[in-house]
Amino acid sequence: MSVATRIARLRAQIEQHNHRYYVLDDPNISDAEYDQLFRELQALEAQHPELITPDTPTLRVGGTPLKIFREVQHRTPMLSLNNAFSEAEVRAFDARIREALGVDEVEYAVELKFDGLAVTLTYLDGVFVQGATRGDGSVGEDVTENLRTVRDIPLRLNEPVAELEVRGEVLMFNRDFELLNEAQRARGEKEFVNPRNAAAGSLRQLDSRITAARRLSFFAYGMGRCAGIELPGEHHSQMALLQRLGVAVAHQRRLVRGASGLLDYFADIGRIRAELPFAIDGVVYKVNDTALQQQLGYVSRAPRFAIAHKFPAEEASTTLLAIEIQVGRTGALTPVARLAPVFVGGVTVTNATLHNEDEIRRKDVRINDVVVVRRAGDVIPEVARVVLEHRPADTRAFVMPSVCPVCGSHVAKAEDEAVSRCTGGLFCPAQRKQALLHFAGRRAMNIDGLGDKLVEQLVDANLVRTPADLYRLGLLAVIELERMGEKSAVNLLAAIEHSKQTTLARFIFALGIRNVGETTAKDLAQHYGSLDKLLAADEADLLQVRDVGPVVAHSIRDFLQEMHNREVIEQLRACGVAWQEHEMRVATGLPLSGKTFVLTGTLSSLSRDAAKEKLEALGAKVSGSVSKKTDYVLAGTEAGSKLDKARELGVTILDEAQFMALLAPLADFQSAG
Numbered sequence: 001m002s003v004a005t006r007i008a009r010l011r012a013q014i015e016q017h018n019h020r021y022y023v024l025d026d027p028n029i030s031d032a033e034y035d036q037l038f039r040e041l042q043a044l045e046a047q048h049p050e051l052i053t054p055d056t057p058t059l060r061v062g063g064t065p066l067k068i069f070r071e072v073q074h075r076t077p078m079l080s081l082n083n084a085f086s087e088a089e090v091r092a093f094d095a096r097i098r099e100a101l102g103v104d105e106v107e108y109a110v111e112l113k114f115d116g117l118a119v120t121l122t123y124l125d126g127v128f129v130q131g132a133t134r135g136d137g138s139v140g141e142d143v144t145e146n147l148r149t150v151r152d153i154p155l156r157l158n159e160p161v162a163e164l165e166v167r168g169e170v171l172m173f174n175r176d177f178e179l180l181n182e183a184q185r186a187r188g189e190k191e192f193v194n195p196r197n198a199a200a201g202s203l204r205q206l207d208s209r210i211t212a213a214r215r216l217s218f219f220a221y222g223m224g225r226c227a228g229i230e231l232p233g234e235h236h237s238q239m240a241l242l243q244r245l246g247v248a249v250a251h252q253r254r255l256v257r258g259a260s261g262l263l264d265y266f267a268d269i270g271r272i273r274a275e276l277p278f279a280i281d282g283v284v285y286k287v288n289d290t291a292l293q294q295q296l297g298y299v300s301r302a303p304r305f306a307i308a309h310k311f312p313a314e315e316a317s318t319t320l321l322a323i324e325i326q327v328g329r330t331g332a333l334t335p336v337a338r339l340a341p342v343f344v345g346g347v348t349v350t351n352a353t354l355h356n357e358d359e360i361r362r363k364d365v366r367i368n369d370v371v372v373v374r375r376a377g378d379v380i381p382e383v384a385r386v387v388l389e390h391r392p393a394d395t396r397a398f399v400m401p402s403v404c405p406v407c408g409s410h411v412a413k414a415e416d417e418a419v420s421r422c423t424g425g426l427f428c429p430a431q432r433k434q435a436l437l438h439f440a441g442r443r444a445m446n447i448d449g450l451g452d453k454l455v456e457q458l459v460d461a462n463l464v465r466t467p468a469d470l471y472r473l474g475l476l477a478v479i480e481l482e483r484m485g486e487k488s489a490v491n492l493l494a495a496i497e498h499s500k501q502t503t504l505a506r507f508i509f510a511l512g513i514r515n516v517g518e519t520t521a522k523d524l525a526q527h528y529g530s531l532d533k534l535l536a537a538d539e540a541d542l543l544q545v546r547d548v549g550p551v552v553a554h555s556i557r558d559f560l561q562e563m564h565n566r567e568v569i570e571q572l573r574a575c576g577v578a579w580q581e582h583e584m585r586v587a588t589g590l591p592l593s594g595k596t597f598v599l600t601g602t603l604s605s606l607s608r609d610a611a612k613e614k615l616e617a618l619g620a621k622v623s624g625s626v627s628k629k630t631d632y633v634l635a636g637t638e639a640g641s642k643l644d645k646a647r648e649l650g651v652t653i654l655d656e657a658q659f660m661a662l663l664a665p666l667a668d669f670q671s672a673g
C-alpha cells in the first residue's frame with residue numbers, strides 16, 4: 001500500500017472514531033487503540049509533509065499561535081433573532097405570520113436556543129476551509145484553527161458538496177466546564193463564571209493548542225451560502241441533511257403546528273432544561289417552509305419568520321449588605337448592591353446594579369433589606385424589588401455622597417438627569433481607569449490583553465496616568481506587576497505596539513469624548529479626513545457633519561478645548577500612534593458623494609446590505625434614521641415609520657425600480673472604481 005493510501009485510510013478511520021466518540025457518544029475502540037492510529041498518522045505526516053491536507057485530523061490538536069485574528073466579511077450576513085418573553089408575544093408572532101401568509105395554520109420547525117457563540121463554517125468541495133465568529137453580523141473574526149480543534153465539527157463532510165456554509169453555535173457542556181474550572185483552580189488561574197464565557201474565552205485564543213485542550217462542542221442550526229447540492233425546501237429537512245453530511249445537530253428538534261404547538265414545545269423543554277448536559281436560554285421557532293420564509297423576509301437584522309422564546313430571567317432572594325458607589329468613565333456614580341452570595345441564572349452573584357438614586361427611591365431599597373435579584377442571560381444582575389414582608393427592623397436608607405468616594409471631588413447632578421457625576425475628570429483615578437479601558441477596548445485601539453485587572457494595577461502603581469503613558473511602558477516595569485510573567489509582559493507590550501497602527505475613526509472613538517460613539521467617530525473621520533482638521537473645527541463647523549447635532553458638537557468642543565486633552569493627543573502622536581489620513585476624496589470625488597440615503601422595507605432584487613454596499617461604493621452615506629439632512633429614502637415593500645417620516649419631511653422617496661434606474665448609469669463607475 002502506498003503511503004498516500006495508508007494516510008487516507010488512517011484519516012478516514014480516525015474521523016469515524018471521532019464521530020462515534022464525540023457526536024454519537026458511542027465509541028467502539030479503546031483510547032489506546034485510537035492513540036495508536038493517531039500517532040501512526042502523525043509520524044507519516046512528519047515524514048511526508050507534502051501529504052498534509054487541511055482536513056487531516058492531526059490538525060485538531062492546534063498549531064502555531066497567531067498574532068491577531070484576521071477579519072472575515074460574511075458573504076451572507078449573520079442575523080440575530082427577535083425575542084418573545086410571554087405566551088401573548090408568541091401568539092402575536094403566530095398571528096402576524098398567519099396574516100402575512102393568508103393562511104389558517106402554520107407549520108414550524110422548533111429547536112433549542114443554545115447559549116453559546118454563533119459561528120459560521122465554510123466547506124469547499126466538502127472540506128472545512130474556514131470558520132468565523134459572528135462579530136457584528138457582517139464582519140467576524142477568522143477562528144479557523146481554533147474551530148478545527150472542536151471534535152464534533154467535521155473536517156470533511158460525508159459528501160463533496162461544492163460549497164456549503166454551516167451556521168451554528170459553539171458551546172461547552174456543563175461537565176467539560178466543571179472539569180476546566182477544576183483545572184483552572186488547580187493551576188491557580190481564574191475560573192470562568194459560566195459555560196458560555198468559558199466557550200467564548202476558549203474560542204478566542206490566539207494559540208489554538210489552548211483551544212484544543214478545552215473541550216468545546218458544536219451544534220448546527222442553519223445554513224448560509226450553498227452550491228452544488230439540492231436543498232430541501234424545509235428547514236427541518238435541511239437540518240436532517242446536515243446530519244447526513246456528518247454535522248452535529250441537536251436531536252431535541254420537532255415539527256409543530258400553530259401557536260399551541262409552539263407553547264407545548266416551550267413547556268416540554270422547560271421541564272427537561274435542567275437535565276440537558278448544556279445550557280440553553282430558550283427555544284427558537286422557525287417557519288418550516290423556506291419559500292414562505294423568503295416571502296416573509298426580514299426586519300432590519302432579524303428574520304420575520306423566526307423568533308426566540310426566552311426563558312424568564314431567573315430570580316432569587318438574598319440580603320442586601322451594603323450599597324457602594326462605582327465611578328464610571330464619564331464620572332457617573334452608580335450605586336451597586338453588595339449581596340450575601342446567591343446562586344441565580346447559573347452563576348453566584350455578589351453584586352447587583354441599582355442603576356441610580358431615583359431607582360433606589362422608586363423601589364424603596366434600604367441597606368439590610370431582603371431583595372429579589374434578577375439575572376437574564378449575560379446581562380448585569382439587578383435588584384428587581386424588595387421583599388417588604390421580610391423587611392428587618394434595622395434597615396438604613398441610602399444617601400448619595402456629595403463627594404466622589406474615589407477622589408474626593410465634588411459630585412454634581414444635572415437637573416434633567418437621573419445620574420450624579422464626579423466632577424474630578426481625569427484627576428479621578430476611577431475615571432482614569434475607565435478611560436484607559438475604553439481606550440484599549442476592542443472597538444477602539446484594540447489592545448489585546450489590557451483588561452480591568454491590569455489597568456487597575458497600572459494606575460495604582462502610578463505607571464500609567466494617560467493613554468499616552470501606555471506607549472512609554474518598559475518591559476522591566478511591567479514584569480514587576482503582580483501575576484505577570486515575562487511572556488505575558490512581552491505579549492502585552494507587543495499588543496500595545498501593534499495598536500499604534502490604527503484608523504482615524506478608531507482613534508477618535510478611543511479618546512472617549514462624551515456622546516461620541518463608534519458611528520459618530522466614523523462620521524467625523526470620514527468628514528474631516530485628518531485629525532488636524534477636526535482639531536481646528538469650531539462648533540458651527542462640527543454641525544455640518546452628518547448626524548452631529550448641538551449636543552454632540554458641544555461635547556466635542558468641550559473635550560478639545562481642554563488643554564490636557566490636546567496634550568494627550570499630541571503625546572500619542574509623538575509616541576507613534578498613526579493612521580492613514582485621507583483627503584476628503586471619498587467625500588467629494590464620487591458620483592453620490594454628499595448624498596445621504598435611508599433604506600427601509602424589503603427589496604426584491606437585492607438585500608438591504610447589498611444596496612448599502614453599492615451606495616457606499618458610490619460615495620453615498622447610508623444612515624439609519626430619516627432627518628432633514630436625508631436626501632433620499634429607498635422604500636421597499638412593507639416600509640414603515642421611516643417612510644412616513646420621509647413623507648412628513650418632504651424627502652425624495654424612491655421605490656426599488658427608481659433606485660435601480662438611478663444606479664444603472666453609474667454601473668460603469670462601480671466596475672471601474
Ligand code: IVH
Nearest residue numbers: 079080081111112113114117118221284303
Ligand atoms: S437561528 C436567521 N437558531 O441566537 C436567524 N439561532 O439571537 C439566525 N442561537 O446569533 C439564528 N440557538 O447565536 C438560531 N436554534 C437556533 C439558535 C440560535 C442559538 C443564537 C445564535 C444567534 C442568536 C440570535
